[in-house]
Amino acid sequence: MPGNEVYFEIDGEGGKIGSMRGTVGKSFLIIWLIALLLWIPSCATNPVSGQPELMLLSEKDEIRLGRQTDAEIIRQYGLYEDKKLSAYLNEIGDKMVKLSHRPNLAFHFRLLDSSVVNAFAVPGGYVYITRGILAALNNEAELAGVMGHEIGHVTARHSAEQYTRAQLAQLGLGLGMVFSDTLRGISDFAQLGVGLLFLKFSRNNERQADELGVEYSTKAGYDARQMAEFFKTLERMNPGPGKSGLPSWFATHPSPEDRVMTVRAEARELQEALGVRNLKIGRNEYLRHIDGLVFGEDPRQGYEKDNVFYHPVLRFQFPVPPGWKLVNTASQVRIINKKRNALILFSLATGNTPRDAADTFVEKTRALVLRTAETRINNLPAYYIVSDIRTQNGILRVLSYFIKKGKHIFVFHGAAFPSLFGKYRPTFEVTIRGFKNLSDPKKINVKPRRIRIRKVRLTGTVKETLISLGVPRRELKRIALLNGKTLDEKLQANTLLKVVQK
Numbered sequence: 001m002p003g004n005e006v007y008f009e010i011d012g013e014g015g016k017i018g019s020m021r022g023t024v025g026k027s028f029l030i031i032w033l034i035a036l037l038l039w040i041p042s043c044a045t046n047p048v049s050g051q052p053e054l055m056l057l058s059e060k061d062e063i064r065l066g067r068q069t070d071a072e073i074i075r076q077y078g079l080y081e082d083k084k085l086s087a088y089l090n091e092i093g094d095k096m097v098k099l100s101h102r103p104n105l106a107f108h109f110r111l112l113d114s115s116v117v118n119a120f121a122v123p124g125g126y127v128y129i130t131r132g133i134l135a136a137l138n139n140e141a142e143l144a145g146v147m148g149h150e151i152g153h154v155t156a157r158h159s160a161e162q163y164t165r166a167q168l169a170q171l172g173l174g175l176g177m178v179f180s181d182t183l184r185g186i187s188d189f190a191q192l193g194v195g196l197l198f199l200k201f202s203r204n205n206e207r208q209a210d211e212l213g214v215e216y217s218t219k220a221g222y223d224a225r226q227m228a229e230f231f232k233t234l235e236r237m238n239p240g241p242g243k244s245g246l247p248s249w250f251a252t253h254p255s256p257e258d259r260v261m262t263v264r265a266e267a268r269e270l271q272e273a274l275g276v277r278n279l280k281i282g283r284n285e286y287l288r289h290i291d292g293l294v295f296g297e298d299p300r301q302g303y304e305k306d307n308v309f310y311h312p313v314l315r316f317q318f319p320v321p322p323g324w325k326l327v328n329t330a331s332q333v334r335i336i337n338k339k340r341n342a343l344i345l346f347s348l349a350t351g352n353t354p355r356d357a358a359d360t361f362v363e364k365t366r367a368l369v370l371r372t373a374e375t376r377i378n379n380l381p382a383y384y385i386v387s388d389i390r391t392q393n394g395i396l397r398v399l400s401y402f403i404k405k406g407k408h409i410f411v412f413h414g415a416a417f418p419s420l421f422g423k424y425r426p427t428f429e430v431t432i433r434g435f436k437n438l439s440d441p442k443k444i445n446v447k448p449r450r451i452r453i454r455k456v457r458l459t460g461t462v463k464e465t466l467i468s469l470g471v472p473r474r475e476l477k478r479i480a481l482l483n484g485k486t487l488d489e490k491l492q493a494n495t496l497l498k499v500v501q502k
Contacts, residue, residue: 047101048156048212059105062160066124070108073128077246078301078330080113080131080294088289089129089147092140096148096216097125101155109147113330115296116246117237121150123160130246135295135451135498136237137230138484140282144217145227145263152212158205200254207256214266223279224267228260233484235260287496291453295500299446302328309333312444316405318346319434321427335431342416342424344431349411354383354402357409361400365389370397377403378436388418397421401432410435449500456495463487469499 080086086109093109107125114130121127127150137143153159201209214224234249256262271279297303302311304326310317320326320335324344327334332347351357355374362369367387375382382403389396399414399421412435414428438444456465462485463476471479480487483498491497 046157048152048208062157063105063124065160066122066126069122069124070110070126073112073122073126074110074330076329076331078113080111082111082293085134085289085293086111089143092144092220093127093147093151095220096144096151099219100151100212100216105154107151107154112246113294113298113301114246115294115298116248117234118246118249118252119146119150120252121153121159123154123157125154127151127154131293133249134290135293136233136482137286137290138233138283138498139226140286141217141222141224141226141280142230143286144220144222145213145224145230147213148216148220148224149209149213149227151216152209153201153205155212156205156208158201158209161205162201200252203254203256206253206259207262210256210259210263211266214263214270218267218270218274218276218279221276221280223281224270225264226281228263228267229484231255231263232260233481237481284496287453287498290451290498293451294448295451296449298448300448301330302333303446304328310438310443312438312446314408315438315444316410317434317436317438317443319431321431337424341420342414342427344428345411345413345415347411349402349409351402351409354381354404354409357402357411358383358385358400361385361402361411362387367398375401377401377433380405380435399425399428399432401435403435405437447502449502452499452501453496454499456491456493456497459493460491461487462489462491465491465497466499469497471499475500 089109089111093107097103097105097107102125105125107127110126110128111134112128112130115132116130117132117136119127119129119133127147129147133146134143137146210227213227217227218224235255238250271277299310300312302309304310304320307320307322308317309320309326309328321337321344324335324337327336332345335344335346336342349357350360358372361367362385365387367385367389369385369387371386373384375384380403382401384399384401387398387400389398395418396415397418399412401412403410403412412428412432414424414432416424454469457468458465460468462480462483466476466479466487467473476487479499480489482500485491
């Protein structure tokens with residue numbers, strides 16, 4: 001949740017709340033012509049296909065974009081702190097990278113603290129695995145297949161291709177060229193890089209990444225047929241985006257036709273061509289590695305209950321407007337109304353005092369300040385301003401409260417277009433003025449649910465076994481699916497199973 005950057009999302013558009021200095025007419029034309037000269041498409045050879053392709057990113061730029069995007073992804077979504085599990089991912093990933101089409105590219109494998117079921121990659125060799133997808137996987141071969149798939153997106157330069165398409169679209173529309181008198185729109189890699197997470201790959205890209213996932217995992221000694229089994233489980237699960245704002249697998253990875261059958265066939269053909277047998281599945285080894293993994297949303301990082309947001313670690317609470325959607329990330333809390341024309345942002349601010357933080361905000365955003373005053377929020381020192389901020393979408397009117405609590409300064413921004421600001425200001429005020437210390441032990445001493453690995457004592461059906469392990473009947477189907485099973489499937493004694501417990 002904590003963070004210093006301020007973002008807005010109004011009417012489905014997202015971007016940084018900042019100034020848009022720029023010119024029109026002749027100045028715009030000059031910038032436009034310079035941009036075209038700088039962005040003359042270059043031909044590069046695709047590392048996988050060996051064919052020439054249109055690419056605006058050199059490998060050096062690709063690595064730079066990846067590095068900057070990586071920092072932003074970590075800031076927004078946070079890392080899951082488990083050194084052994086992270087080392088396990090690195091070991092499997094590095095093994096496949098050495099066998100890939102870009103063995104000399106330095107890859108980085110990140111474990112994100114997100115319950116969303118997804119894995120994704122950005123240019124430059126950065127691959128992200130969420131703890132949500134680790135909970136859904138059931139063996140090491142499945143994990144290798146998914147990681148190989150994401151490595152394939154990088155080696156085949158699919159994410160760099162997305163960047164190229166996005167930049168060409170911007171140039172075609174003339175967007176991003178009027179941020180400043182210099183070509184700021186071209187150099188602002190990081191913001192566009194994070195935006196790549198919300199773009200879908202093409203089905204052809206997905207098909208090729210599947211092929212590469214099969215190839216890399218098979219060559220690394222894994223049974224790639226298990227990758228198809230995971231895709232089958234994923235289709236049954238079809239998880240949506242979580243409260244972290246991160247898209248799910250289905251939002252970023254469109255499923256090619258007959259994906260499961262195709263992956264199985266490709267795995268079988270490659271195994272026969274390579275003459276390999278007894279490839280590794282690694283179910284028990286994998287399950288032991290994820291024993292204790294946090295499952296679902298982690299309430300210690302903040303949670304909403306009965307229209308109140310609580311943060312047990314930082315010890316604060318504030319009300320959430322009924323019917324508004326709350327998205328809690330590692331850097332900020334976003335609360336958006338149904339019409340998506342009003343937004344409340346909450347995060348940490350920079351400064352020694354509320355006034356210092358407000359001055360920094362005004363300087364960074366070049367806001368036109370309309371009103372200011374020192375005040376107090378539930379006995380906490382605060383400073384508020386009302387300002388107008390120019391954005392790509394027009395002028396936003398923003399009510400900002402900077403509140404000092406302990407050693408931290410927190411900031412609320414209530415934003416809407418000027419014509420709607422009066423309508424939503426009372427809602428902004430109720431939320432902001434409801435910010436106060438959290439002292440209720442029941443709200444503070446919350447614990448996350450975790451994956452626990454249990455051994456089946458007797459042969460029986462999945463349903464019978466889960467009931468014997470104390471799984472509530474309302475969760476039987478869900479936990480069976482989490483294990484890649486159906487309730488009427490038979491289990492042998494001594495089989496390991498995942499359950500979810502506090």
